[in-house]
Amino acid sequence: MTEIINLDDHRPRPITDPFAKQDARPAPPLEGVMLPSDSTPDGEAVDRPDNPLADWLTVPDEPVLPPWLATPAALRANAGALVRLGGYHARYHGVRLPKYGVKTAGLACRGAWRCTARLWPVLTAADHTRTVKALAASLDARTADPDLAIRHQVAHRARTEARRWRFGSAVAVATGCGMALSMATTPVLIATATILLAILAVVGRKGSEVPFLDQATPPIRIDMNAQQLNDALRAAGLLKAGKGDEEGPKVSCVMGPVRDGKGWAVVFDLPRGGGKTAADVLAKRDALAAELGVDEIQVIMSRVRAAGGGHAGRVSMWVADDDPYLGDPNPSPLLKAQTFTVWDPIPFGQDARGNRVSVPVMWQSLFFGGLPRRGKTFTQRLMTAAGLLDPYVRHYVADGKGGADWMPMRHVAHRLVMGAEDDAVEALKAMLKELLAEMERRFALLRGLPVSICPEGKLTPAIVQKYNLPVIFVTIDELQEYFTAMEREDREQVVDDLCRIARRGPAAGFICNFASQRPDAESVPPKLREIITLRYCTQVVDRTSSDMVLGKGKAAQGADASVLSEEHKGTGVLVTGPASFVTVRADYLDGAGFTEMCQRGRALRQAAGQLTGDAAGDVAAAADQAGVTIAPVLSDCLDVMRHVDRMHTVDLLARLDNLDTDRYGDWDAERLARELEAAGVERTGKQVKIGNVNRAGYRRADLEAAVPPELLLAARSTGPVDPPPATSPTT
Numbered sequence: 001m002t003e004i005i006n007l008d009d010h011r012p013r014p015i016t017d018p019f020a021k022q023d024a025r026p027a028p029p030l031e032g033v034m035l036p037s038d039s040t041p042d043g044e045a046v047d048r049p050d051n052p053l054a055d056w057l058t059v060p061d062e063p064v065l066p067p068w069l070a071t072p073a074a075l076r077a078n079a080g081a082l083v084r085l086g087g088y089h090a091r092y093h094g095v096r097l098p099k100y101g102v103k104t105a106g107l108a109c110r111g112a113w114r115c116t117a118r119l120w121p122v123l124t125a126a127d128h129t130r131t132v133k134a135l136a137a138s139l140d141a142r143t144a145d146p147d148l149a150i151r152h153q154v155a156h157r158a159r160t161e162a163r164r165w166r167f168g169s170a171v172a173v174a175t176g177c178g179m180a181l182s183m184a185t186t187p188v189l190i191a192t193a194t195i196l197l198a199i200l201a202v203v204g205r206k207g208s209e210v211p212f213l214d215q216a217t218p219p220i221r222i223d224m225n226a227q228q229l230n231d232a233l234r235a236a237g238l239l240k241a242g243k244g245d246e247e248g249p250k251v252s253c254v255m256g257p258v259r260d261g262k263g264w265a266v267v268f269d270l271p272r273g274g275g276k277t278a279a280d281v282l283a284k285r286d287a288l289a290a291e292l293g294v295d296e297i298q299v300i301m302s303r304v305r306a307a308g309g310g311h312a313g314r315v316s317m318w319v320a321d322d323d324p325y326l327g328d329p330n331p332s333p334l335l336k337a338q339t340f341t342v343w344d345p346i347p348f349g350q351d352a353r354g355n356r357v358s359v360p361v362m363w364q365s366l367f368f369g370g371l372p373r374r375g376k377t378f379t380q381r382l383m384t385a386a387g388l389l390d391p392y393v394r395h396y397v398a399d400g401k402g403g404a405d406w407m408p409m410r411h412v413a414h415r416l417v418m419g420a421e422d423d424a425v426e427a428l429k430a431m432l433k434e435l436l437a438e439m440e441r442r443f444a445l446l447r448g449l450p451v452s453i454c455p456e457g458k459l460t461p462a463i464v465q466k467y468n469l470p471v472i473f474v475t476i477d478e479l480q481e482y483f484t485a486m487e488r489e490d491r492e493q494v495v496d497d498l499c500r501i502a503r504r505g506p507a508a509g510f511i512c513n514f515a516s517q518r519p520d521a522e523s524v525p526p527k528l529r530e531i532i533t534l535r536y537c538t539q540v541v542d543r544t545s546s547d548m549v550l551g552k553g554k555a556a557q558g559a560d561a562s563v564l565s566e567e568h569k570g571t572g573v574l575v576t577g578p579a580s581f582v583t584v585r586a587d588y589l590d591g592a593g594f595t596e597m598c599q600r601g602r603a604l605r606q607a608a609g610q611l612t613g614d615a616a617g618d619v620a621a622a623a624d625q626a627g628v629t630i631a632p633v634l635s636d637c638l639d640v641m642r643h644v645d646r647m648h649t650v651d652l653l654a655r656l657d658n659l660d661t662d663r664y665g666d667w668d669a670e671r672l673a674r675e676l677e678a679a680g681v682e683r684t685g686k687q688v689k690i691g692n693v694n695r696a697g698y699r700r701a702d703l704e705a706a707v708p709p710e711l712l713l714a715a716r717s718t719g720p721v722d723p724p725p726a727t728s729p730t731t
């Protein structure tokens with residue numbers, strides 16, 4: 001007989017959604033999907049009310065570790081906060097030890113008096129004296145039993161004598177111990193006296209409401225807890241509002257809030273279902289700061305990326321007690337360094353928590369922007385200063401302002417362009433042509449090297465020294481001055497040259513370091529700004545200006561330099577990647593320190609045979625190195641006339657005023673002539689012809705003639721004016 005098999009009984013059961021409604025239609029069976037052998041769709045849930053093992057089998061939602069021990073970072077933060085709190089209390093009470101000593105002595109005196117006052121009734125058996133006196137009074141009234149009164153008197157006398165005998169024995173023992181202690185060492189005596197004094201002080205303080213120690217209140221200007229954080233996020237529109245504080249959604253604090261240095265640190269996750277991300281929190285920094293009762297500069301926030309154990313909804317926040325970017329500036333570590341290699345990250349400054357911030361510059365290009373007199377040039381010089389201590393770094397420097405900030409670079413710069421006048425603009429264009437030619441020459445050389453020497457087609461430290469290809473720093477300050485002084489065609493050509501150097505140059509060892517006060521489309525074209533990788537911005541007027549320097553949309557991510565104030569000199573926002581930024585208080589390097597580093601850089605290059613170009617033939621630099629003093633006016637005139645062989649007096653005075661207005665601001669032609677004549681300048685003619693204009697002026701040859709001949713000879717024999725030729729790959 002043929003057996004009929006119902007295939008429906010052998011088909012896999014449908015997998016149903018345990019959260020689906022009861023009246024929902026069952027899902028169609030899934031062909032080819034088999035359930036595990038131990039799974040039953042109709043099985044009972046563990047947490048059913050009628051399951052007797054539900055309480056035992058249900059896993060609680062509480063974390064295994066407490067929040068302060070959940071992660072190594074939380075443990076370190078809490079341990080650090082405990083150590084800092086203990087240190088604060090130790091310092092607080094340490095300075096009050098004399099006060100505590102006087103208070104202890106006073107309490108000990110009170111304790112000694114209390115002991116004496118309470119001991120005498122014991123010695124005299126005062127507790128029994130009242131009874132004896134009462135019996136004596138009753139005897140006088142003939143109302144008491146004489147035998148009972150006599151027995152009480154005898155007992156009172158015996159009790160008094162026993163107590164006095166015991167007290168006398170105790171005094172004798174104490175005296176013997178005191179004599180024995182007098183023969184002991186000084187530490188033992190001090191310890192014994194301290195213990196006795198402490199006991200008397202405790203007896204004297206007993207019952208007193210005055211605390212022995214002063215109440216130490218740590219200097220915390222703000223307080224933070226999880227409830228305050230949730231209230232601030234809810235007020236800023238980042239959390240949904242519930243019926244009450246307890247019912248509304250809340251963040252999950254992964255760490256903290258805990259004390260971290262001079263502020264509060266917290267790492268929290270936004271609740272799911274609210275549609276908010278970490279980027280939304282960063283964009284509401286101003287609103288959060290207002291709700292927390294602090295300035296926005298005190299709130300430091302960042303996303304926690306997956307590499308750090310985070311996700312798109314995890315935020316790290318640090319709220320400082322006060323403005324973390326004020327106070328005495330931090331001197332640059334480069335001042336004490338003898339040498340440095342630009343292949344290592346350059347020490348740049350410190351963040352709000354005091355952590356060291358270093359910037360790797362190899363294969364990068366840099367742009368600095370911000371308002372005048374906010375430390376922009378001082379910060380830009382930090383990068384160039386690091387290259388001073390590396391003899392295998394060649395500097396090309398152009399300063400559109402033509403002031404004294406970059407004048408010390410005459411000691412080391414292969415090319416130095418000062419000012420934005422016509423002659424300086426021509427010198428800048430010539431410098432860029434030289435850089436482009438050098439870049440193409442290097443790429444041709446690198447292409448000819450074997451893969452074993454140049455595996456990635458880029459410069460390496462070994463190639464630098466073997467083939468004499470030093471790293472090239474291209475530093476241009478006040479870039480907008482050059483673009484403003486140029487005609488349209490020249491400006492477009494210069495922009496194209498700079499773009500080529502910034503785009504292709506890093507592989508050949510070119511590091512571009514540009515700065516501008518007005519980074520708009522006219523001053524610095526966007527096509528040049530957008531290819532620069534590292535950007536730093538000091539204070540600007542608004543978010544739009546901040547985005548011009550740091551990149552479009554950076555202010556919305558939290559990288560906003562407009563929140564800085566006038567007091568934040570040398571402080572700016574550093575952007576190192578598409579989503580990486582930090583507010584940095586840059587290290588301080590003043591003009592005197594920068595000049596001293598330039599002189600050290602000249603000595604290093606002379607020793608390595610790398611002093612080339614303009615620095616090799618600079619008379620003023622040679623004079624400084626030889627210790628020969630020449631008149632400052634003569635040195636300054638040679639500096640401002642470095643690109644021309646003659647100059648009218650009017651133009652010379654204007655450039656001297658731009659160089660140092662405090663010294664030359666009130667000079668006229670007569671005083672300039674007197675000072676130069678006193679410096680030994682003999683003019684071959686008072687009139688100079690430049691173009692078709694013949695006016696009073698000076699010739700550079702006349703100025704150089706006033707320099708001692710041996711100094712000129714030393715300057716011209718220091719090293720080759722042109723860089724030494726690179727070694728052929730086949731050599």
